[in-house]
Amino acid sequence: MEQLDYDVVIVGSGLAGLRTAIEVLRVDSGKFGIRVALISKLYLMRSHSVSAEGGTSAVLYPEEGDSFELYAWDTIKGSDFLADQDAVWKFVHLATQETRLIERWGVPWNRREDGRIEQRWFGGLSFPRATYAQDKTGFFEMRALYDTLLKYDAWDRFDEHFVTSLVLDGNKFVGFNAIDLKTGNMRFFRGKAGVIATGGNGQMYRITSTASSSTGDGYGIAYNAGIPLKDMEFVQFHPTGLVPKGLLITEAARGEGAYLKNADGERFMKKYAPSKMELAPRDIVSRSIMTEIREGRGIKDEATGIQHVWLDMTHLGKERIEQKLPLIREMGLKYLGIDIVNDPMPVRPTTHYEMGGIHTDIDGKVQSLEGPIKGLWAAGETACVSIQGSNRLGSNGTNECLVYGHIVGNDIYNYISNEKPSLPSIPAGKLESEQERIFSGLLGKESNGEDVYQIKDELKDTMEKYVHVYRTEEELKTAVKIVRELKERYKNIRLTDRGLKFNYNLQHALELGFLLDQAEIISLGALMRTESRGAHARLDYPNRDDEHWLKHTLAVKGAEGPSFSYLPVRITMWKPVARVY
Amino acid sequence: MKVRVLRNDGSKQWWQEFSVESSKRATVLDLLLNIRETQDHTLAFRHSCQMGSCGSCGIVINGKPSLACQTRISELKSETIRIEPLYSYPVIKDLVVDLNDFVNKHRSVKPYIIRKNPQELEEAPMEFRVTSAENMSFIQYDYCIMCGLCVAACPTVALDPQFIGPQALAQAYRYIADPRDEGFKERKAELDTSHGVWRCHFAGACSYVCPKGVDPAQAIQLLKREIYKRMFVRGPKVGAPVSVLAKQEKPISNQPKAPPLDFKSGVNQNE
Numbered sequence: 074m075e076q077l078d079y080d081v082v083i084v085g086s087g088l089a090g091l092r093t094a095i096e097v098l099r100v101d102s103g104k105f106g107i108r109v110a111l112i113s114k115l116y117l118m119r120s121h122s123v124s125a126e127g128g129t130s131a132v133l134y135p136e137e138g139d140s141f142e143l144y145a146w147d148t149i150k151g152s153d154f155l156a157d158q159d160a161v162w163k164f165v166h167l168a169t170q171e172t173r174l175i176e177r178w179g180v181p182w183n184r185r186e187d188g189r190i191e192q193r194w195f196g197g198l199s200f201p202r203a204t205y206a207q208d209k210t211g212f213f214e215m216r217a218l219y220d221t222l223l224k225y226d227a228w229d230r231f232d233e234h235f236v237t238s239l240v241l242d243g244n245k246f247v248g249f250n251a252i253d254l255k256t257g258n259m260r261f262f263r264g265k266a267g268v269i270a271t272g273g274n275g276q277m278y279r280i281t282s283t284a285s286s287s288t289g290d291g292y293g294i295a296y297n298a299g300i301p302l303k304d305m306e307f308v309q310f311h312p313t314g315l316v317p318k319g320l321l322i323t324e325a326a327r328g329e330g331a332y333l334k335n336a337d338g339e340r341f342m343k344k345y346a347p348s349k350m351e352l353a354p355r356d357i358v359s360r361s362i363m364t365e366i367r368e369g370r371g372i373k374d375e376a377t378g379i380q381h382v383w384l385d386m387t388h389l390g391k392e393r394i395e396q397k398l399p400l401i402r403e404m405g406l407k408y409l410g411i412d413i414v415n416d417p418m419p420v421r422p423t424t425h426y427e428m429g430g431i432h433t434d435i436d437g438k439v440q441s442l443e444g445p446i447k448g449l450w451a452a453g454e455t456a457c458v459s460i461q462g463s464n465r466l467g468s469n470g471t472n473e474c475l476v477y478g479h480i481v482g483n484d485i486y487n488y489i490s491n492e493k494p495s496l497p498s499i500p501a502g503k504l505e506s507e508q509e510r511i512f513s514g515l516l517g518k519e520s521n522g523e524d525v526y527q528i529k530d531e532l533k534d535t536m537e538k539y540v541h542v543y544r545t546e547e548e549l550k551t552a553v554k555i556v557r558e559l560k561e562r563y564k565n566i567r568l569t570d571r572g573l574k575f576n577y578n579l580q581h582a583l584e585l586g587f588l589l590d591q592a593e594i595i596s597l598g599a600l601m602r603t604e605s606r607g608a609h610a611r612l613d614y615p616n617r618d619d620e621h622w623l624k625h626t627l628a629v630k631g632a633e634g635p636s637f638s639y640l641p642v643r644i645t646m647w648k649p650v651a652r653v654y
Numbered sequence: 655m656k657v658r659v660l661r662n663d664g665s666k667q668w669w670q671e672f673s674v675e676s677s678k679r680a681t682v683l684d685l686l687l688n689i690r691e692t693q694d695h696t697l698a699f700r701h702s703c704q705m706g707s708c709g710s711c712g713i714v715i716n717g718k719p720s721l722a723c724q725t726r727i728s729e730l731k732s733e734t735i736r737i738e739p740l741y742s743y744p745v746i747k748d749l750v751v752d753l754n755d756f757v758n759k760h761r762s763v764k765p766y767i768i769r770k771n772p773q774e775l776e777e778a779p780m781e782f783r784v785t786s787a788e789n790m791s792f793i794q795y796d797y798c799i800m801c802g803l804c805v806a807a808c809p810t811v812a813l814d815p816q817f818i819g820p821q822a823l824a825q826a827y828r829y830i831a832d833p834r835d836e837g838f839k840e841r842k843a844e845l846d847t848s849h850g851v852w853r854c855h856f857a858g859a860c861s862y863v864c865p866k867g868v869d870p871a872q873a874i875q876l877l878k879r880e881i882y883k884r885m886f887v888r889g890p891k892v893g894a895p896v897s898v899l900a901k902q903e904k905p906i907s908n909q910p911k912a913p914p915l916d917f918k919s920g921v922n923q924n925e
Contacts, residue, residue: 119702
């Protein structure tokens, strides 16, 4: 197997991965000659961050009434008090400089009359602090970061490399095994420092706003290496996914004044969040929509039978829609043949974001149950610091990627420049056993076994049906049972593509393995958490229970599935209070 | 529905026909996914976001370079759909082409903000002030998702592989037109050559196939104008100070677009 050595190996090229790479390179500027490898299973510029639409929150106008306190409070209240408050406090401060820095790197933020950056309302905010570039915020941020990275020389790109496993030596990072999709050969990337920034896992659901690449690879390689996953039961359902697939219709539509209406044409949010209305946080709006549908006030989509509500923008006017929501208009025209200037859009909750993730400390350092993993960091959706708690506010995703790219990049630079670590030695047999697992175990197996896509289909239906916005003990037990059956069947999986070059069949099989483990963790974590908090809403336990459940869930891989333990939330500023909007 | 796919295993290519059910809203990507998941797991094609933002799924559909995820079957109005890998790129497997040359050409035009004082890009106590009108002078070119369709459509690229090509040239203009950028001189050597802007014959195929309205053909013409202008006149540059530009010239996005060409009579109709 080919072996490549770098100072820093970053897996994932979305906002978090790109920002980390840039930070390491710009801070080093050749001083220590740090070399970075950037790995993606896609081409680097194609990561799912491009689909982030609405905004990036930051305190830019304290003179107009915004403040770090207010931003931190919004985030913590939005998280239903599961966020670690010291981490949020650090995060809100750094978001300001990140937003201005990427402006200098080319992001075309929408502007005020005087040329300063414009901001708008988003759900759960007390001040309109969502900074935006039309309704393609994540896209323009990705463009600026990808292009800016091209300025630097001390890095190599590894497009279309699928990382199959993380190699540790005790509590120390060693490297990543990856398949070069173009040749089908395996490569080992050894590094003094490693970063996992591979995004979320929405692809275990049928209706999702996530790209087909969001298959939880980073969670998967960490979990398989014995690292705990934190708070995975908190899956965010974005309220407005476009029927039928669930493509993202940005919260900014409501920020600009769009209405949600049921079959009777009623603005039903007045029943659930009378002061914030459509701009309540995502968990609340998603529950409201599902309640309308469950109580018979949804609309049935003719082609698919999917129940939905309407997102009505017809009162906003063509000019405002063209300037602020051009992508949403394009999507209506291209996918449904409707023009939002004249017609309402059919929407329903869609799986959007994983609040949980790899257990890290406040600086993004990956933690095991015993303590830190030396030389390993995680950033972005993949990491669970936790900034987002049990419910992320809209406009708090892209900036977590930027802020933690900054923090992790600096932390790595300090680690390499201060401690001057040498390249780790590779534990005997680790690379050979991985090659064996992939090539003999999966690719070479001659058996009449299970089909990858059949199992994935059943997984999607199971999660959509039993582990959704509203949850009950009975449904969650059913989900656990089915997922475990699917895991058994997965052991007997068969590939029809036996080739080496661009063997997507093999890639999809490995991704499915990750998704099945995570579906089990999510369902079990949700079953055990006998309360309702943020995005986790139990019909049989409708109230938040701070006495028993003001704590993070940790899931560690055991012989028979995950074993769970719990960790206190760091409450440093505000005691939990009732969450009313 | 019949779908004919030009397959390729790296050493030979052949046409393969699939029958697949289509629905009212189905896209070409939906059909390809259906084929791969239910009929032939070996069919290789790229895709990711499914909403026209990531640029992965560029292929040639009925002779026209297109995004699979944004092409609805109902728009094609044909009984059989013909699918090929993007023209002018080396094919690796089936519909997967090699994008390395494409990526390198993009990098060659220095596609990032350049300032005379580079320190201004390292710390940002305050933003640069830019008006909405100034934003409009370049934002259209910033819509580029790097899908590569324009390069596949370009007749000049097909004849001159050294031509920088419409994607990279449009990106050069995107940064030159940005009021925050001061890098025209650093980019000029790459652009002002016989394989640079002057190689473009203004066929306009790039703009016709662009799924995001970037209009590379126009960007290339504006680059030519910019090079001339700076050669002969100490006139207003497109970059800073932008207040001058805003007074003297119309915002670029208001200028008429090049007329679309009839692409059907264009490249590669023969199977």
